[in-house]
Amino acid sequence: MFNYTFLSLLLLLVVGQQTAVGQAKGEVFPYKINQTQLPNGLNVVTVPYNSPGLAAFYIVVRVGSREEVEAGKSGFAHFFEHMMFRGTDQYSKEAYSNALKGIGASANANTWWDRTVYHMTGNAGMLDKMFELEADRFMNLKYSQADFKVEAGAVKGEYTKNYASPAMQLYEKTYDTAFENHTYKHTTIGFWDDVVDMPNQYEYSLEFYKRFYRPEYSTIIVVGDVTPERVNALAKQYFGQWERGDYQPQIPAEPEQTQTRYAHVQNPNFPPSLSLNFKGPAFSIDQKDKAALDLFAAIAFSQKSPIYKKLVVEEQKVRNIGAYGLDTRDPGLFSISTSLLKAEDMDYVKGEIERVIEQYKNQPADAKLLQEAKSRMRYSFAMDLDSPDNIANALSQVTWLTGNPADINRLFQLYEQVGPQDIQNAVRKYLVSQKLTIGTIAPAADSPFKS
Amino acid sequence: MKNITIYLAGLLLLIGFGRQAQAQEVIELPMPESPSVVVKLAFRNGSITDPVGKEGLTNLTAQLLTQTGNSTLTKSQIDDILYPWAAAYWSFTDKEMSTLTFEVHRDHLDQFYEIFRGVLLNPSFAEADFTRVKSNVTNFVEQVIKSSSDEDYSKMTLEAMLYKGTNYQHMKWGSSQGLAAITLEDVKNHYRSFFTRNNVKIGITGNYPKQFLARLKADINQLPNTKPVLPKPAAPATPDGIRVQMVAKPQSLGTAIYTGYPLSINRASKDWPAMLIVNSYLGEHRKSYSRLYQLIREQRSMNYGDYTYIEWYESGGSNMLPTTGFPRSSNYFSIWIRPVQSAYSLQSQYPEMKELKVGHAHFALRLALDEIERVKNQGLTKEEFELTKQFLRSYMKLYTQTPERRLGFMLDSKFYGLNDYIAEMDKALERLSLQEVNAAAKKHLQTENMWVSMIVDADEAEALKESLLKNSPSPMTYSQAVQESLPQEVLQHDKRIEGKKLNVKEVTIIKPEQTFVAGRDK
Numbered sequence: 001m002f003n004y005t006f007l008s009l010l011l012l013l014v015v016g017q018q019t020a021v022g023q024a025k026g027e028v029f030p031y032k033i034n035q036t037q038l039p040n041g042l043n044v045v046t047v048p049y050n051s052p053g054l055a056a057f058y059i060v061v062r063v064g065s066r067e068e069v070e071a072g073k074s075g076f077a078h079f080f081e082h083m084m085f086r087g088t089d090q091y092s093k094e095a096y097s098n099a100l101k102g103i104g105a106s107a108n109a110n111t112w113w114d115r116t117v118y119h120m121t122g123n124a125g126m127l128d129k130m131f132e133l134e135a136d137r138f139m140n141l142k143y144s145q146a147d148f149k150v151e152a153g154a155v156k157g158e159y160t161k162n163y164a165s166p167a168m169q170l171y172e173k174t175y176d177t178a179f180e181n182h183t184y185k186h187t188t189i190g191f192w193d194d195v196v197d198m199p200n201q202y203e204y205s206l207e208f209y210k211r212f213y214r215p216e217y218s219t220i221i222v223v224g225d226v227t228p229e230r231v232n233a234l235a236k237q238y239f240g241q242w243e244r245g246d247y248q249p250q251i252p253a254e255p256e257q258t259q260t261r262y263a264h265v266q267n268p269n270f271p272p273s274l275s276l277n278f279k280g281p282a283f284s285i286d287q288k289d290k291a292a293l294d295l296f297a298a299i300a301f302s303q304k305s306p307i308y309k310k311l312v313v314e315e316q317k318v319r320n321i322g323a324y325g326l327d328t329r330d331p332g333l334f335s336i337s338t339s340l341l342k343a344e345d346m347d348y349v350k351g352e353i354e355r356v357i358e359q360y361k362n363q364p365a366d367a368k369l370l371q372e373a374k375s376r377m378r379y380s381f382a383m384d385l386d387s388p389d390n391i392a393n394a395l396s397q398v399t400w401l402t403g404n405p406a407d408i409n410r411l412f413q414l415y416e417q418v419g420p421q422d423i424q425n426a427v428r429k430y431l432v433s434q435k436l437t438i439g440t441i442a443p444a445a446d447s448p449f450k451s
Numbered sequence: 452m453k454n455i456t457i458y459l460a461g462l463l464l465l466i467g468f469g470r471q472a473q474a475q476e477v478i479e480l481p482m483p484e485s486p487s488v489v490v491k492l493a494f495r496n497g498s499i500t501d502p503v504g505k506e507g508l509t510n511l512t513a514q515l516l517t518q519t520g521n522s523t524l525t526k527s528q529i530d531d532i533l534y535p536w537a538a539a540y541w542s543f544t545d546k547e548m549s550t551l552t553f554e555v556h557r558d559h560l561d562q563f564y565e566i567f568r569g570v571l572l573n574p575s576f577a578e579a580d581f582t583r584v585k586s587n588v589t590n591f592v593e594q595v596i597k598s599s600s601d602e603d604y605s606k607m608t609l610e611a612m613l614y615k616g617t618n619y620q621h622m623k624w625g626s627s628q629g630l631a632a633i634t635l636e637d638v639k640n641h642y643r644s645f646f647t648r649n650n651v652k653i654g655i656t657g658n659y660p661k662q663f664l665a666r667l668k669a670d671i672n673q674l675p676n677t678k679p680v681l682p683k684p685a686a687p688a689t690p691d692g693i694r695v696q697m698v699a700k701p702q703s704l705g706t707a708i709y710t711g712y713p714l715s716i717n718r719a720s721k722d723w724p725a726m727l728i729v730n731s732y733l734g735e736h737r738k739s740y741s742r743l744y745q746l747i748r749e750q751r752s753m754n755y756g757d758y759t760y761i762e763w764y765e766s767g768g769s770n771m772l773p774t775t776g777f778p779r780s781s782n783y784f785s786i787w788i789r790p791v792q793s794a795y796s797l798q799s800q801y802p803e804m805k806e807l808k809v810g811h812a813h814f815a816l817r818l819a820l821d822e823i824e825r826v827k828n829q830g831l832t833k834e835e836f837e838l839t840k841q842f843l844r845s846y847m848k849l850y851t852q853t854p855e856r857r858l859g860f861m862l863d864s865k866f867y868g869l870n871d872y873i874a875e876m877d878k879a880l881e882r883l884s885l886q887e888v889n890a891a892a893k894k895h896l897q898t899e900n901m902w903v904s905m906i907v908d909a910d911e912a913e914a915l916k917e918s919l920l921k922n923s924p925s926p927m928t929y930s931q932a933v934q935e936s937l938p939q940e941v942l943q944h945d946k947r948i949e950g951k952k953l954n955v956k957e958v959t960i961i962k963p964e965q966t967f968v969a970g971r972d973k
Contacts, residue, residue: 161789
């Protein structure tokens, strides 16, 4: 309990600061973020935006496949997202469906490593109804065993459509290989065997709801033709009685990786693919490592980079190349990926990528290039903020990572602080062979790099 | 004196631009609060303007235009300059339109535009760029589309069946043979013939100064002055009976299904608003409250979703709301049944299904067509009609949430002779009666004659073919856990569906390497 109170206080302090300087020069997010917290711990965020008659209503729940700690329960956060559409005492699933249709909103949900997001974008005049519907299912969800069993088949259908792609097969295999204990070992949809077994997990689903569908895990974000007063009043009216929970998952720690691993998919009919996946840092708005690797990806493997110009433009040995580190709450993977014209060139291409990594280990990044990458990030972010839905989506991302949407400005401030030396340090620390998992798709039965 | 000179010069400039600009229609949506400027140049061309034997030429030309240099800069140098601004331009080609779009922050509009202008008016069309772009498109046609998403694959093979032998048959990316035959000279000629000042509309939105638009209009008038001759868009063919084509792939967990038949209406037709209601009720894209979704996914959990369409829907797997840039004269009604379990998959999951020869595809097709038939015959109830109308009138307004989308819908409206499709549909929907909707359902829905495209597991293909041709019973197979919990009415409904007669006249089985080879089959 102490932790929560402390956290709430901290949050309020941070929020107070942010709202005061929300539109100050240099802050990347151009709109005022109004934030408050209900006594039960529910975070309520409002961003008024000039979109007559339109509002985006998001609920971010900080539960994803990361929280699936029990064996045999992989994929459950995502499955539970499906169950949230299965009705309550007040709204049967048919009544819920009709009510949703009547709102005429674009409504859906999605789940990932660290979060589940429910979103509705529609008529701002219907905000009251949106709050009523959402509060009802978040607080009073009630589905039959029969509905539970049937819904599991839809997840299987989702897995089936995804699995047709060799790229998805490799994605699944890469995480399974790179992680041993941590829950990032399984992708969000879960292992196939667990997906097939889902109809038998009704009791566990009730426990799951009780654990995570709680105010302290959740943030409401409303953007558009709304006022904070109205949103706060609706939040209090509909979510005020939501009871705080007390569950805290124990996420298994990942042991240090000590040697290179291999994930391979055999397929002669798909473009040969290569990815170098290093255990990277967790997302942070305080520590520079993740931000430094983001900027490294942006300068070392962008269309402006020498390796892109050499391999894609001049030699035309690969169709594309890029790097990214997923933003995750715990340390995840930093990946450099490429699609080749010929599988025979894999060794050569891998060597070229490694040369770039070595170069950045041996010398600090070019300062001018680094400035340009920062500029690109800021402009790219600013141009994306062109609708209530896009703005709410942008804020939801930082919310599931830190719990505080106003951290978006701190993130960009951190990017500003990253210097050439920070990039060199981060590359030296993380991009080493002991932390590497090599992913490949090729006609051969085994990974071409596995000796 | 100086002021007067400037004024006169300005006046002359405006008169000059005004006269030149008469050639193109311009859609302006100024948004002074926006941080950026978006411009769309919509060319009336598309994959139907590809010459026979050079399928893919229009798309390749548009793509190369955005992936090559201008008279002073290479593509790489352009990338370098644009990089810190996050500014971008890209092309999108469909059957009857190619759109070039650029988006840039207002801070860099002038510098950016100077580069874009150079590319548009004086593209370098470098040999190396041509080789690279053509290789990537060819790879997409020969490998990526066939092995990445069975859903998209089935959608593309369905179109090839509907439009066989016509200029609508081939994918916009082209065919293997067509792409192989295209030379750089072809691209240059195609650019001069079909990306001209005489077949383009200009759209602009965001925070732009007036004089910028004047400059843009003047530059567009520097495009080639050719008057393109556009071929007549093809109409889809109605088959005799239900004709199924299966593409067999090894070890497929699912069977992807797309079906369709010709539809005589488009956005400008009288029956369009009524069919928007019928379609939304039956299978609104990615919505849980439509009939097919409820029957196939929600009640039976057979797959991830099931939808219907009365026009092309771009990238349905990733887009939740419709995008723009694909206005078409020619439409078809289609049903997208997302992959259902194959026999191979069911065998591996449940010991009691070890002997299963046919998975869920036959049953799913029967269930979907049965519902189409029901709606054709019974129509919607008053409540269903009112609720769907209320939904659509609100929902369609969400299509234009961003300035770029709004501009795109306005440009597409012009293609159909409309001013503002979204606003006009809202009015039309408001006036619509239940009788009109049900009359449209009766007139435009049918299940007797259609094309069916399936991507199937290779080991199941023959058994499924036989099952379809013989109208064999296809009892739904549930796992024990699910079977026990299903309500009686669902099981009774299943019993009726499993033997439903479909008018299947032909089933063919082909291999992936037989698809997208030639441009126009005879």
